[in-house]
Amino acid sequence: MSQHAKICLEGLQKGFGSKIVLDGIDLEVMAGESLVVIGGSGSGKSVMIKCILGLLKPEAGRILVDGEDIVNATPGKRKRMLRRFGMLFQGSALFDSLKVWENVAFGLIQGQHLGRLEAKKIALEKLARVGLPADVGELSPAELSGGMQKRVGLARAIAAEPEIIFFDEPTTGLDPIMADVINDLIVECVRDLGATTITITHDMSSVRKIADKAAMLYNGKIIWHGPRDEIDHSGNEYVDQFIHGRAEGPIRMDVLKP
């Protein structure tokens, strides 16, 4: 693993109206490293990834990819940057109007301007890589189960062999066995590609399987960041409460009691 920061967030801030979601995030992900970001619902994990992808514009701070600031990049530069990224969305975000193979090949056809035949060949290879037979490629996304949709989403995320891949809650809504299958596939695909990844999740089994390093986001700040194996001995009471899923602790949920 080479030791330079592939992604570097410096003082990243983002809010919606009066609500501050990211309050000065500082984070580094080394090349080839798999970082998993944990945190409660609404803690800003997805917002952080969307800022890196350029889907949201931060109010302050810098996002460096290979040392290049991408926050104020020109549209052309951003488009070139996006070709280096892959993304698995929480709900898979497959295009309903396209067949499964067309979904997987979409970035190859639109982004890399490959011909449909060549793109279809690669799409079917990627579908096979995530354990789906070629005939699934001819189905529409609505005909697939949740687990199959996740696998198609993963195939789409790795189709263009990106350098950096983001996984947004990859196991949410899946049964434990399918969640483990998805975790295994993520580990294998990322290892094959040698990609740098950021995964956001609540699922501790994903953390233990996918992560090289983990970070916890709370109240808009990274409150802990370290190697995966240290998460159980972090000495941080917020992290302890989260990984053990306890209602009692410093993290208070706003629940109205009768």
Add this chain to the structure above:
Amino acid sequence: MNFLATIGRVFVAALADIGDVVRFAGRTLSHLVLPPFYFGLMWRQMLHIGYFSLPVVGLAAIFTGAALAQQIFVGSQRFNAEGTVAGIVVIAIVRELGPVLGGLMVAGRVSSAMAAELGTMRVTEQIDALTTLSTDPYKYLVVPRLVAAVLTLPILVIVANIIGVFGGFLIGTQKLGFNVANYLQITVDFLEASDITSSLVKAAMFGFIIAIMGSYHGYNSSGGAQGVGRATTNAVVSAFILILLSNLIITVNVFGT
């Protein structure tokens, strides 16, 4: 004071909404001239907007044309001007009812579908996915719909005009006792090139409004299924109002003489 503050807030919010729509339309127009162009998607949208709207527009036109002929006949009888039925029917249909009825029918059918489709894509993150796959959502989703609506509505309105006039012709000749040749002759004599131009200009404008309203409300929807429902309603209502308003403006200021 509270009342004035409320009026002020509503006014400012309305101005902000108008600004957002204008910015959305401007951004879409700027993408209109720059590649890539998705001709396949444009063609598919033209089929969806034009061809599949033909039955509903055609039925609305023929019923309206027929009813119009009957009403004009009854009214004109009061001052012995029954001979004007064919002329008034053709002018009313071509200058006003063809484009307005066609526009409203297509707005009801297409604006809502656009808002629902794009709204669903927004709340299921499909629009974000397009961006991450190096595809500009304006170019891929909005521009094909806009081009298709602006090109298709005039064709649709020409068909609606012909069918509407035919509806009047049927009632006029089969029920009201007009001579077929006379009715056709008066129709042709009354119709001028400016009537057709007016019809086509209005139709293209209505196509623009339908596509922009449907796309804008869908593209910016939020809040799950309820948000998509709200976007669909807003798209149809705003398209209806803007079609009627722009029809008035075009009629009075451009083709009013």
